[in-house]
Amino acid sequence: HTLDSLMSSAQQWSQFFRDAGLPTSVAFEYAVIFSDNRMKDDMLGDLNKELLVDMGISKIGDILSILRHAKTVHAEQERAKSASLLSEKSGVRTSVVSPLLPVGLEQAMAAPSTQSARRPVSNGSQTSLSRHPKTKDYFSYRDNQ
Secondary structure (H helix, E strand, O other), rough: OOOHHHHHHHHHHHHHHOOOOOHHHHHHHHHHHHHHHOOOOOHHHHOOOHHHHHHHOHHHHHHHHHHHHHHHHHHHHHHHHHHHHHHHOOOOOOOOOOOOOHHHHHHHHHHOOOOOOOEEEEOOOEEEEEEEEOOOEEEEEEEEO
16 A cells, blocks of 8 residues: 555544544544555455454444444445446436426426427527437427427
C-alpha cells in the first residue's frame, strides 16, 4: 500500500466511525486500525464483536455502535447491488423524471405507447413528443399546420 492509499482508506473509515456516532478522536484511531488491517467496506457484513476485539476495539458501547452502523451500511450496499443486478437483468434503463416537467409531458413520457402526445404552441403549430419504437427514447418535433 502506498501512503496515499492508506491515508485515503483511513479518511473513509474515519467518516464511517463518525457516522456511527463515535467521537472524532476515537473515529480516527479506529480508522487507522481498520486501514492497518486492510479492511474494505464490502467486509462490513462479516464484522462481529470477536473481530473488533481482535483488532483492539474493546469498549462495548463502541462495539455496539460500530456493529449497528456496519449492519445498516451493509444492508444499503446489498439493496444497491440488488437494484443494479435487477436493472441489468431486465434491461430496463432506470431514470428519474424531473418533478419540474409539465404534467402533460411527464404523462406522455410515462406512456408505454409509440404514439405521439401533442401540445398546442402559441403560434398555431403543435409540438409532438414521440417515442422511438426500438430505443424507447423520447424526441420532440414541431409540425406547422
